[in-house]
Amino acid sequence: MHQQLTINITSYWHAGTGRTSGSHVDSLVEKDASGLPFLNGRHLKGLLRDAITRANEWGWFDDLPSLEHGQSSLPDWLFGTRPTNTDSDVETRFNTVPGIIAVSNAQLPSADGNLLANAPELRSELYRHIFSTAIDHHSGIAKEKSLRGIEVTIPLSLYAEVECNDSQAEQVFQYLSKAIHLIDHVGGMRNRGLGRAQISLSELSQSNQGGKA
Template sequence: MTVILNLRILSYWRAGTGRNRPGALDALCQRDHDGLPMIPGKHLKGLLRDAVRRAHGVGWTPSLDETTLFGGLDAQADDGLNGTRGGCIRVDSALLPDAERAVLRENPDLIALLFDTRRSTAIGPNGTAEPGSLRFEEVAVPMTLEARLCAVGAVPDGWESELEKALTLVRAVGAQRTRGLGRCILTLEKRGAA
């Protein structure tokens, strides 16, 4: 059985690359090998780790903590890795579902419609734009992405239901989450034979 993390992104969003397009865009979206928007698994793992840590802290996930699921520092570890242990779940990058990818491969001119440009500027204390602060950033339009969660070790019983509780704590993905980008709803879906 495969567990899929569904990311229903409700607003413009951007998983940043740290790169720009000189003279045109100050920030670009992360793209996969087909030029489609994506969110790296490392970014998702960090969001999920934080959500599980917070959920465990308030008792929502009593048998599941972030170290068990995703690995990290563990005072109990005896693995010769300075108190670290690997997690039991691997988080793949979030990509467009296969059906949408197939349509876009057949119609590559549609890919440009998945992106837009967002303009922003810093406003100074006198209420006017700060000199040189105008930015043009590439953003992706709202869409649904999927990421596989793969067991790479012994997973605790009931981890999916506890993780689903923690997912409600993730409100946004990508860059500038606290500034309104990447609002989302995350859910889990089981596919295939048990």
């Protein structure tokens, strides 16, 4: 069973890479091979897991299923168990159990993406640079060497695919439909007001595709 995750981002947002542009900005946003913005499926999966965890702890779900495959909690069943603290990659892999939900990267609609991929003059308009500095509270003057710049993406809508092939998939999507209302920001620097978003689930549109995480 598949459904479409619609992410309507209503403010500047930043999905960072950890890379800089040298002396101009300190953090660039992540782009696909065509230079277009997207949200990584693993990031979306983390947001959904956090929302499900909170909703479950607050008693939003009355009809919890019988957990399978050794998972001890609803989030583990849906999204997979987390690795134990270990220095061995091999041991970590064998100590985790995958969840039943897969989430693709969130991308622009196919028609928009194809158009922008071949129009660099339009594609550049998707991004802005914003700057901030720390102010000394005693003097009211900017602190020396505190100026920071980041690249951000303009408000837009992205679409991802959520897949669940479990026999209880219909119930799983009911859980997700309730919990996603707890997600109101996406991307990085959410505590600074970036990435305000409204998220919804609906029937899958064939025009939006992505790679699942």
